[in-house]
Amino acid sequence: MKKDILFCLGILFLTGCSFNGEIKRSIHNENENPDSTSTQAAESTRTLVPTNLPVQLQILWISPAVPSELAQSAISSGISIAASPELATIRLDADKNMGGLNVGRSTWIYAFVAPFPSLQDGIKMEDLTLAWMGDATSSLSDSPVWMDGSTLAALTTLWGKPNPTFNVRIAQPEDILDSAWNVQPSFAIIPFEQIEPRWKVLSVDGQSPIRKDFNPETYPLKINFSLVGEAAQQLGVALPGSNRDPEKMTTLVMTGVTALVRATAYKMEIKGRTYPGEAMRDWLVNADITHISNEIPFAPECPYPELVNYTLFFCSNPLNIELLEYIGTDIIELTGNHFQDWGSAATLFTLDMYNQRRWPYFGGGANLEDARKPITLEHNGTKLAFIGCNPAGPDFAWATETEPGAAPCDWDWMKTELARLRAEGYLPIATFQYYEGYSVWPGPAQKADFQKMADAGAVIVSGSQAHLPMTMEFHNGSFIHYGLGNLFFDQMDYPGVGTGTRREFIDRHVFYNGKYINTELLTAMLEDYSRPRPMTEQEKLLFLSDIFEASGW
Known part of the structure; x- marks a missing residue:
């Protein structure tokens, strides 16, 4: 050579x-x-x-x-x-x-995509080829399908010219996303490298190129x-x-509130420590990085769980950590306002349990300095950083120079840290234990605070406080989710919002070759005061319709 x-x-x-x-x-x-x-x-x-x-x-x-x-x-x-x-x-x-x-x-792997708030999850390849040939029975026969000139030429090489009735729309690559958002429902066919967060990647014959179980050998939407x-x-x-190189991909799942107390803890005592996670385990363990926001300290002297606890001071049996092991926990968020409920000794005991398992934590710690330390890691060529704080208190929950607890929010410090991390090549994820409002909409202060973090360099801003799932938006190139809802907590209902607290989001974020490229919304429904399960198609359709409408989409 x-x-x-x-x-x-x-x-x-x-x-x-x-x-x-x-x-x-x-x-x-x-x-x-x-x-x-x-x-x-x-x-x-x-x-x-x-x-x-x-x-x-x-x-x-x-x-x-x-x-x-x-x-x-x-x-x-x-x-x-x-x-x-x-x-x-x-x-x-x-x-x-x-x-x-x-x-x-x-x-070359191509993705079949739609604007992010699409309610459709996938297509059959047969439907696409039927629409291409002009068959009116195809579910895609009425909606525009955007692509650039090279994609049209490549598909034409393989399938022949599309039938004039096929609603193909041609645009430059940089214009396709906005064009599709402006004409909804709408779809697009794009090369894998053009995937970005405002797209929803639809599966084709059950396969999606942003998932780890993707098999390029059997995936139909590819061209040699x-x-x-x-x-x-x-x-x-x-x-x-x-x-598409799987060695350049990283998946991260972010979750909402974990509180192994009250009825959830009781169910674990009688049905087994791993019972709450059994229906959801695959979603969590199959991610490269699994985030858990555990609000509750473990305490050796924690009493047997009560179904109702009116004091709202919580602890968890140390044996319950088996659940976090079972679901593949990788990193722990400690911004929760119950982290100091059982006193400093229990908090330090809990930190020691995490250290023994080599689970890095952020948003809380043994003192203020420890609580403010971000997690930094690198996986498959992507450098990620996690940083979080608690603006809501109460005061005793916050770490001080000498006492453990959650990191209190100092916005100037957060902005400075985010800028520093971004300058060092990290993609920062900022999380908050914000004020709980039991509303799907963020208040003006929450919206402003989360957007400030995106402006400072966070590629993802995630609310860990919400017991009721909240809206989301794209801001300045970042994805903001104001609240994911519970993961493991016993709220089968709540006054004023009914059973809305049973609904849950798990956000699966996808990174490729050092870039944040997409988010897939996984949806769950709480059962038996303790055990979330994947939503049915009808439950998911209604849930996403409500949240997308509330988000202004």
Whole structure:
């Protein structure tokens, strides 16, 4: 390979040529309105910037079907670009029985997406291909499906031109997201690398590329691209094997209130320590990082649980930590306002239990300095940081210079820390034990405080205080969820909100190659005062409809 590269470099030196790798796309479409359903975009062409290379050195032609990231990968190898396939000795194109010598195959994963507040979870590949062919029985026959010119060209290579009745909409990659949000219900087909938080990634035949159990071998929405031509092997052009590498992905699940007290603790005594987590375990243990916000201290002298505790001073049997082990806990949040309920000795005892299990904690600690320390970690190339505080009190719950407790909120300190962490390459997650209001809507103060953290650099801002699930929003590129609801707590109902406290969110955040790319909302329903289970489809539909409407979506 080195000899071949030196040979090519020698030719370039002798001819005094330079390479201009810039590529521009032009979409051939008589109707300039991006809402046009015209399929003439299938004739998309790639316009090449003229270079001063001799014809004999223009060796690679890149098909209009090739996604921009793959095209740039080929160009970055320094190979000259041909203005047409006839002038090329090598072609990079969608791989569909192109003939000749095919090398350097790259499998490109595409995602079928919708705006984040979509209520649809997935599609069948058959529905998509039927809609493409113009079959009115397809569930996708009426909604627009957005894509860029290269995606349309690639799919056309595989499936033929779409039927004129298929509601395809063509836009530049940077415009597709806003276009889809502006016309709902709406869908899009995008390369995996274009996934971002305001999309909802829908499964295709039960598979989603943002999940850890994704199998690219059986996933249908993918396209192979290959280098074709006798000269391909001699030049040794290296293409990426795929645009999705599982070794670059990290999943994080964030949860709401855990309080192993009252009826929840009683159920654990009579039905087993792991009983509350048995229906939800897979969601929690399968994440790379599982966050638990445990508000309650463990205490050796904790009395047998009472079904009703009117004092609201809580402790938990140390044996109950088996539940946290069972669900795969990785990090512990300690911003809760009950953390000091049983006194400093119990709080320090609890911290020691976490340390023995090597569970890092944040938002609380042995003293103020310890409570303010963020967790920092790195997984699969993504650096994450967790920082939290408690603005609500009461005073005795807060850590001091000499006593343990939750970190009190100092907004200037939080903003400074977030900026520092972001500057060091971390993606910060900020959490709060905010004032509890039993409302799905945040008050003006909560909204302002959470948005300040996003503005300071937090990519995710999460409310850990809410017993009633709350609204969410995207702000300045960050995802804000004002309250997730309970995880393990016995509130089957509450005055004024009825059974709304049974509803629960678990937020599964996805990071890829050092970027926050998406959030998947997992929904649960509390049973038996202790044991959440995945919602039924009807329960989930009603729950998300309520929250999305309240969120202004």
